[in-house]
Amino acid sequence: MYPKTERFGLPETVDEAVDLLITDLLADPIETFSSLSAQQFDRLYDLVSPFILSEFKLWSGNEKLLNSCMDAIEDTDANCDPAGLILRKTKARLNETMGVLIIT
Numbered sequence: 001m002y003p004k005t006e007r008f009g010l011p012e013t014v015d016e017a018v019d020l021l022i023t024d025l026l027a028d029p030i031e032t033f034s035s036l037s038a039q040q041f042d043r044l045y046d047l048v049s050p051f052i053l054s055e056f057k058l059w060s061g062n063e064k065l066l067n068s069c070m071d072a073i074e075d076t077d078a079n080c081d082p083a084g085l086i087l088r089k090t091k092a093r094l095n096e097t098m099g100v101l102i103i104t
Contacts, residue, residue, distance in 0.1 A: 010057060012064040014072050017056055019089045034094035041091065049083035058082050 013019040069082035
C-alpha cells in the first residue's frame, strides 16, 4: 500500500481550517450544513470532530492551529473545543455567504 500523501498543508489559523472545510463541500451539503438546527449540528459534531482533530493534527503537532483555536475560544467566550469552534465558524461563514458560491 502506498503511503497517504497530504493534499494540502496543515492550516495554521481557524480561518484557514474553515476555508479548507468549505472548499471540500459540494453545493448540496453546503446548503444542508448551513441550515442545521442546534440538535442536528450536535449530531454532526459527534460524527465529524474526530476527523477534524485527526486531519488537522489539532492535538498531535499543529500548535499554530491549536493556539489560534484557543485564542478564538477565549475571544468569543464559547464553551467548546477546537473542533467545535472550527465547525461553528464554518457554519457561520456559510450562513454569511449563502447565495454566493464561487468555485475556482
